[in-house]
Amino acid sequence: MSALVDVTVTERDVDVSFEVADGETVALLGPNGAGKSTTLSVLGGLLRPDAGRIVLDGEELTGPGTWVAPHARRTALLAQDPLLFPHLSVLENVAFGPRSTGTGRRAARAAAEHWLAEVDAAELAGRRPAQLSGGQAQRVAVARALAADPRLLLLDEPMAALDVAVAPALRTLLRRVLADRTAVIVTHHVLDALLLADRVVVVEGGRVAEQGPTSEVLSRPRSAFAARFAGLNLVSGVATPDGVRRPDGLLLHGTAATGDHPPPGSPAVAVFRPSAVAVHREPPGGSPRNALAVVVTELEPLGDVVRVRAGELAADVTVASVAELGLAPGSDATFVVKATEVDVYAQ
Ligand SMILES: Nc1ncnc2c1ncn2[C@@H]1O[C@H](COP(=O)(O)OP(=O)(O)OP(=O)(O)O)[C@@H](O)[C@H]1O
Numbered sequence: 001m002s003a004l005v006d007v008t009v010t011e012r013d014v015d016v017s018f019e020v021a022d023g024e025t026v027a028l029l030g031p032n033g034a035g036k037s038t039t040l041s042v043l044g045g046l047l048r049p050d051a052g053r054i055v056l057d058g059e060e061l062t063g064p065g066t067w068v069a070p071h072a073r074r075t076a077l078l079a080q081d082p083l084l085f086p087h088l089s090v091l092e093n094v095a096f097g098p099r100s101t102g103t104g105r106r107a108a109r110a111a112a113e114h115w116l117a118e119v120d121a122a123e124l125a126g127r128r129p130a131q132l133s134g135g136q137a138q139r140v141a142v143a144r145a146l147a148a149d150p151r152l153l154l155l156d157e158p159m160a161a162l163d164v165a166v167a168p169a170l171r172t173l174l175r176r177v178l179a180d181r182t183a184v185i186v187t188h189h190v191l192d193a194l195l196l197a198d199r200v201v202v203v204e205g206g207r208v209a210e211q212g213p214t215s216e217v218l219s220r221p222r223s224a225f226a227a228r229f230a231g232l233n234l235v236s237g238v239a240t241p242d243g244v245r246r247p248d249g250l251l252l253h254g255t256a257a258t259g260d261h262p263p264p265g266s267p268a269v270a271v272f273r274p275s276a277v278a279v280h281r282e283p284p285g286g287s288p289r290n291a292l293a294v295v296v297t298e299l300e301p302l303g304d305v306v307r308v309r310a311g312e313l314a315a316d317v318t319v320a321s322v323a324e325l326g327l328a329p330g331s332d333a334t335f336v337v338k339a340t341e342v343d344v345y346a347q
Pocket residue numbers: 011012014030031032033034035036037038039
């Protein structure tokens with residue numbers, strides 16, 4: 001079931017276009033307010049776009065003069081909140097989907113039992129939602145979404161409301177059920193993208209900033225958001241023969257790992273790991289290395305290092321270095337990175 005999405009929601013300044021191949025899971029990534037949930041609402045038919053079209057499995061769901069109602073789309077939404085009917089048992093909740101599309105009682109019940117077993121929740125069948133933990137309720141919600149036999153599964157931050165101890169088990173379950181399903185997932189979590197998505201679509205300011213296979217986008221990001229999401233520093237500007245020049249004139253020397261240095265003058269990015277950055281209080285004199293004057297904005301503990309953030313840039317240094325340098329938000333500092341650590345490629 002492939003999907004083609006090309007929609008505009010004028011009031012929210014959202015205008016996105018992307019495709020989902022048959023059996024593929026696409027992750028929508030982006031900062032708060034980027035338009036991810038709006039896109040999901042349009043796909044599910046909860047919001048009517050001002051222009052554009054959605055084609056699912058060859059059928060136009062939304063288009064000029066076409067509007068298929070939400071219940072007739074055969075899409076299912078798994079949200080943060082399981083949204084189970086409190087007065088129905090778990091089994092009845094899961095059977096609700098097939099029942100509402102006309103399946104007989106007995107067959108709907110059999111489908112519910114099947115999907116509850118698939119999500120390892122068969123023993124919960126007789127309980128009421130109030131008798132479930134958050135993780136159990138979300139498992140049941142997954143079964144309910146699948147029991148409706150959706151052509152397209154929509155997931156809106158399905159792990160966001162769960163305890164950190166429970167989220168990994170649900171992620172593993174979703175990895176299994178999404179393996180050959182056509183799905184779109186909105187997430188803020190890098191593990192969701194890595195473990196669940198074949199491709200990612202990065203939305204910034206209501207527009208698609210970049211898209212591509214997950215491993216490619218996260219290892220060689222081209223947008224500021226994807227770089228931050230992947231835990232990498234990204235400086236964008238124009239290519240020079242030996243690096244990238246920022247709009248403010250600063251030249252960052254780097255190398256094109258794959259040998260395809262972008263043509264001078266073309267839009268390019270310089271990408272480097274926070275762990276490759278050394279932090280100094282004073283600019284190191286006479287050094288041929290890249291030196292970026294920054295103001296520290298935030299210190300964040302990260303395992304056995306401290307991530308020193310300076311706006312969009314980050315450096316990982318030891319706790320001892322932070323103490324020795326006396327770093328704190330507001331400190332002037334210089335981030336230094338060797339040219340051999342800076343990967344340059346076309347934006
Ligand atoms: N119900 C609404 N009515 C009007 N505007 C809305 C509504 N919901 C969201 N918006 C606006 O639409 C734009 C896109 O918001 P949306 O919720 O789609 O972003 P998002 O990427 O899902 O963000 P988040 O990660 O914070 O959930 C924002 O400018 C937001 O303020």
